[in-house]
Structures are given as C-alpha cells and as structure tokens.
Amino acid sequence: MKVRYIGESFGIEGLTNGKEYEVIAIEDDMYRIIDDSGEDYLYSIHKPCSLEDSTKYGKWEIVEND
Secondary structure (H helix, E strand, O other): EEEEEEEEOOOOOOOOOOEEEEEEEEEEEEEEEOOOOOOOOEEEEOOOOOOOOOOOEEEEEEOOOO
C-alpha cells in the first residue's frame, strides 16, 4: 500500500508534507513505514506525529491500495 502524508513536515528524518510512503506492514492501528531517515518506524494510522513533538501531526491519504 502507498500513502501520502498530509500535514506539517517534521525534520529531515521524519515525514514530509505531500510525500508518498510505502506501508510495509500494519500493526495494531499503526503503519510501519520507511520514513525520510531511511529506517522503518511505526506511525499512527489516525494521527501520525513526530516522536519529539506530538503537536506536529497530519493525516494519511491512500494513494494505492494493494
């Protein structure tokens, strides 16, 4: 599945507004995504946010559903 992050960008190692990401797994209402750091992390399906600052968050838009 591919999703697009819509919201405030946070850091060069997080998520970027308007960028598409590949979902490699879904675990307990979380998407496992390879983010801008090049590593895979879990982000909330409903309110993805920065680990350092939860006031910076956005939403997912499904681009391609396998």
